[in-house]
Amino acid sequence: MGVAAPILKELSEIVEVLPEEENRKYESDRWVYLRLEGARGGHALAVVRPKDEHQVAQAVKLCARGGLRLTCRGGGSSVTGSSVPIDAVVMDMSMMSRIIEVDRENMVVRVEAGARLSDVEAQLNRLGYTLGQFPQSFHLATVGGYLSTMGTGEFSGEYGGAEDSCLSLRVVLPDGSIVDTRSTDAPRSSAGPDTTRLFIGAEGSLGVIVSARLKIYRLSAHTVKLAYTFQEFIQALSAAKSLLELDVKPAVCRVYNEQESSYVFGQNSPVMLLIYHFRSPRIAEALTGEVRDTLTARGAKEADAGLVDKWLVDRFKYDEQLGTLYGAGYIVDTVEIGSSWSNAPALYGDLVKQLPQIEGVVGFGAHVSHIYNQGACVYITVIMKPNANTYTRLWEAVGALCKAHRATVSHHHGVGLLKSGLVKHEIPFSLLEQIKRALDPHNTMNPNKLL
Template identity: 35%
Template sequence: MLSKEALKRKYNRGDYTVGAHTVPKFAREAAPEATTARFQTSALPAGFVENLAGLAGVTEVVTEAAAVTAGVRDWWAGTMIAETDHRGQYPDTVIVKVSSVEGIQAVLAAANEAGVPVTASAARSNVTGSALPAAGGVVLDVLALDQVLDFDEESQIITVQPGIFGDIFEQWLQDRGFTAGNWPSSFGISTVGGWVACRGAGQLSTRYGKIEDMVVGLDVVLADGTLVSTGGSPRAAVGPDLNQVFTGSEGTLGVITSVSLRVHRLPDYTKALAFGFPSFAAGLDACREILQRGANPAVLRLYDELESGVQFGHGETNVLLIADEGNPIIIDAVMAVVADVCKDAVVLDQDAILETWLDTRYLTGKSAEGFKASAGFVADTLEMVAPWSKLPGIYERVVAAINAVPGTNAGSAHQSHAYVDGACLYFSLRGTVEPDERQAWYDQVWQAVNSVLIEENASISHHHGCGLLRSPYVADSLGTGFTVLSDLKKALDPKGILNPGKLGL
């Protein structure tokens, strides 16, 4: 039997400090070194930067080239390729740090009047370029807005500012006997505002839901500086859910200034099981059956043979890891369903597999494990979602599409988030080419995969969002629905200043 802390506090294993923020030491690998390319901000309107520095709530305006480059860097493979190719430059860009909602309002009002682009930014842990200033202008740094504003313990609703880091947020809750239940791989280097803006998911999402399932209400500043509030009720039938307009909008429709979330009591009971399946399709079928019988274990993760070998030393099978936490009556019932569904599978050492997963689940760059690094090596991940009926075929087609691109080492996948009607497959892409061919290989493999996903009518992203990486595919992915998104953008941001170049907008 695992202790009640097994799934909850495993991250707390020796910390180090990044700026003013303490994060788990194994949650972060070294980011690429900044290039020192210089640029001018002369294309910004005369006097605009000086005006920003004088606004109430603005604490700093960063204009020096190297500091701007370092201050916008994210974890996207495309950023790393560009910087090491000496293309990581952001001309006509300044970083504006704010310490209050009023500061956000003032900056947006000034930028809107001047027609200057604004890209909201916090921890920059995203892997799609969603917080990169594609059109220059203002990078609005909201990290200083990092406070817990309110906690309704009886209703289990907490309200926080967008810049609070995931581990600090979770520790605050756990000290009071609660958990948010949202544990992304970027847990120690991401913020609550980023989770909401990119529609993120934690590793225990089958039990607790994705971030959009947790949002109760939002405060958002629109492009012209107007502050609006949405939601606030457990459920409502007063028109569309306006929380969902801004959840996942990646800063293209407004800047989030506070988030109210549903939280949960800390669990006091956990169980885990692990099995091996002869094929990925057979494992997917077991996952589907578990969910459709009414069980929803917190962890339900299936790895193909390549990833089973790299992650757990079981390359002869397709490893399925199941773990759950909560009320003993419920968890025992869930695990009884799991055991019955998997009765014909090979039983594996669940303690060893779970321990390995817990030890490595916050490591960045896991897609590169098992492959030789070199100057021309590129590794990235791609997550998508589709109905169960399509997933086995999509798995085969996507892996084949990855492997067909010249220079590819291997494509692989695991199922990471599951629902009654479908699941997310999380693919790893790896290639070794000449250093000056990395961008071409990267573009080609992403084009190959997205062509398959659009043809299969699958969603091109489950929880990483779109950013610059997926922006070219959004219109095709949404089909006729893209017109609605485009019209909404025009209504809320008529001058188009908010995070241009993202979501296909």
């Protein structure tokens, strides 16, 4: 059942409505659960494709008036089902992909929400700048989707995540009104709560992001790449923490356990990869010496820096790697957990002990993908038989372990349908629900996921 004919006619007068046979393409994203036999995907009542914020506002207003749910879609790269429509109109943002302005003096780019990160980065690179946001979905993810799920990229040590990149947003609210979360060009303001952050991570449940002002950076003149091996993963984890005490933090720090090191690099022991960016070759030389001394003192052995080059070449080849496993009859899911330093060793130990014991799990690997002064992201890859019971048990175990170790079950993938029942204890959801009711009293915007 689709949209009633009168409302569909009104929609088509406001915005492009795709032919009904196109709807099915928009009823799933990259959530692996939807590959399981018998799994029910979403249902798109219609698919609309706006060309500007005025069309977005009019379509949102009409959906609210007609009692229709609305789900926005960027690049469709979500692995949690956040863009799967549940009896909803889908708003495809791909036509709103303009880079509106590159402000070199103030180091800001203003861009529409449907622009792909890779396209924005390519244009900035031609001008000598970078956005610095490189998620694994780099070639698919859009600015709006990335901000809406509060994603982060592989170079977060230098550039931060989505929340650090964004200065302000232009948003269509559920009643069709349009707001700027900041009307000034100031780099910071104490004029009230930061309303920009209200929409970052909200997964489209509070409004439609139509454009954003994002920070840009000059491309670095000097890049230092280093690789090390360790005897044990926990030893490498402790060494990674020690790097944060030096004068310059690594742009990239990745630590692989034995299983992933073997699969990815052909190494039999844990591997650490480091990338640093510098303006001055003298600073690069001095800091590199400090890094070497620090890691050697902690039992590390320097390895071929070509391992870093291999990672840089292979890091976006996720589909190729998945294709081999899917072809062999398995499915793969990833678990990205944010943990404090004090809890990370015990959390990792429990993950290694419990997850491989789940019936149907046939492969398991882990690495640390992001480090902070306060903790790290432990990223788990699980290969399993395509069985719904196995999948459910896996995520139940992950949720329980995260709760036990005061960790977050979602470091950068968002919530969606997958994790909506696993995150309620992490933040004051009653407060978010009050905000949702105030902004979206008809529950129009991407309901029954995060909110």
